Ligand SMILES: Nc1ncnc2c1ncn2[C@@H]1O[C@H](COP(=O)(O)OP(=O)(O)OP(=O)(O)O)[C@@H](O)[C@H]1O
């Protein structure tokens with residue numbers, strides 16, 4: 230589904246990613262862990278196309294219509310229309326634009342790209358209600374401005390609501406678990422799991438094993454100073470939980 | 483436009499009028515001639531009227547018929563003013579009266595070069611009276627149109643008797659034409675009466691609109707004014723709200739959307755002349771291209787006006803590097819027990835906001851339009867009449883689409 234080759238990137242001349250290689254296949258769940266500031270969010274934002282980062286080398290190949298295509302030339306909206314979804318570590322507050330409008334506009338853009346008809350407000354609301362229910366979210370969230378005044382946990386739930394509506398092929402969830410209480414974590418994990426299929430893939434960025442108890446990864450990678458320094462299966466996460474990063478980093482320092 | 487042109491237009495407006503009105507025109511021309519060309523004063527620091535008038539050509543050679551069909555919306559009480567001629571509706575609800583006087587020598591605005599210019603051209607005066615206790619449910623809509631490039635001086639007076647309630651929308655629409663509108667409006671609000679008043683400018687790219695609006699609010703009366711400068715080469719609006727007695731409340735909401743070389747200048751003055759009066763002001767601008775947006779908000783709290791509360795906010799959103807916003811709050815407080823606040827901000831759309839939209843499949847241009855609309859919505863949401871609010875919402879949205887999608891950053 231996605232193949233990242235030797236990706237290097239910088240911001241304001243400072244190199245942050247220093248040669249990332251990562252392949253994710255359909256149906257897989259990958260977890261990316263690593264100390265603060267190692268480049269996890271940067272990697273996710275670059276896959277989604279954030280303009281602040283300059284890709285200085287390498288490729289990101291992503292499957293579009295059955296063909297692996299280098300997506301570095303596509304703008305962020307085009308990437309989203311092709312099914313790439315980024316769940317933000319820090320969701321943006323957008324005063325003046327209601328959650329309903331935001332969801333409807335993005336849903337319609339993606340439908341239009343896929344050659345599907347737009348949904349009218351009434352049918353879209355029905356569709357929305359079913360997803361709200363899964364996430365145990367109150368309908369009043371639709372009228373409110375996007376993320377404005379939402380609590381930390383509510384913002385994260387709202388990201389997953391967007392994911393549920395847009396039904397992406399590749400989801401990059403950047404610390405979706407942080408800020409969630411124990412019940413909310415279960416609800417969100419349950420939401421993510423219910424969207425999983427043979428045809429899509431998920432990349433989870435997280436610091437904690439807790440999330441991985443609910444969404445079980447096929448692979449776990451450790452990112453450190455812009456490089457993946459270790460990959461393994463789900464047991465690697467357990468090991469990290471127990472021992473921290475020092476034993477891995479020692480060799481890198 | 484030189485003084486001879488003004489005299490010529492004034493003479494045209496004289497045709498078929500009474501001697502009294504002709505004399506009125508002449509008097510005002512004389513007063514104007516002493517100050518012509520209009521000099522730059524403090525009030526017009528950012529808006530040199532002379533240069534705008536120099537740009538204006540009075541060319542009536544090309545006439546395009548105006549179709550009124552699109553204005554026949556039965557959810558409004560519609561009054562069309564075409565080429566300066568007011569066409570009243572056949573039927574009006576009980577308690578609502580409209581009168582056209584053809585000898586309109588009333589003083590509707592403070593003396594100034596601008597008022598003399600208006601008064602040298604004024605042809606008639608529309609007076610709207612709403613009887614005591616009458617609630618006019620349907621909004622009144624006054625549309626000023628012109629089928630040729632022309633100079634118009636519309637004048638309107640609305641009087642709400644005690645406890646009357648109404649909503650009034652004045653719209654100037656001159657697409658494709660080069661027009662100059664110099665307008666006056668006077669509002670009288672009696673005890674406990676309430677008026678919501680919108681003044682909407684949708685002008686062609688070479689048209690000018692200058693207006694003076696004066697409102698006097700009595701005991702427990704409420705006057706809410708909305709100045710919406712949507713398009714036009716020049717929109718200069720003067721608004722004065724006089725809060726005369728206890729409980730009087732004034733609101734002023736300004737929205738200006740400017741692009742290319744458009745110039746918007748709003749000057750509002752709120753006089754708290756009595757104790758226990760309140761006011762609220764919010765002005766928002768979205769500026770693109772090389773346009774300019776000026777907001778001057780003056781609040782005067784007179785000596786005996788204790789326990790007054792007044793707030794003023796100005797926010798500007800700049801969409802280009804060359805657009806300019808000027809914000810000038812001016813508070814003069816002569817009483818001691820008052821609550822008065824003001825603030826102004828100027829910002830841009832953040833890349834992170836736009837990226838958030840893009841990451842959900844919404845292209846950047848559309849994202850900017852939605853964000854700009856979100857910014858404008860704070861003003862639109864203050865409109866209380868649901869029919870007007872819905873109408874203005876779509877007008878603002880389509881205006882944003884027209885204007886800002888075209889201009890690259
Ligand atoms: N726009 C930016 N401007 C300057 N520096 C940046 C920018 N974005 C990221 N960085 C820097 O790049 C490095 C990697 O940041 P990133 O947010 O990707 O880390 P992270 O692995 O997600 O960390 P955390 O676990 O704390 O979320 C950090 O040192 C950060 O300060």
Ligand SMILES: [Mg+2]
Pocket residue numbers: 269270271318403
């Ligand atoms: Mg991060």
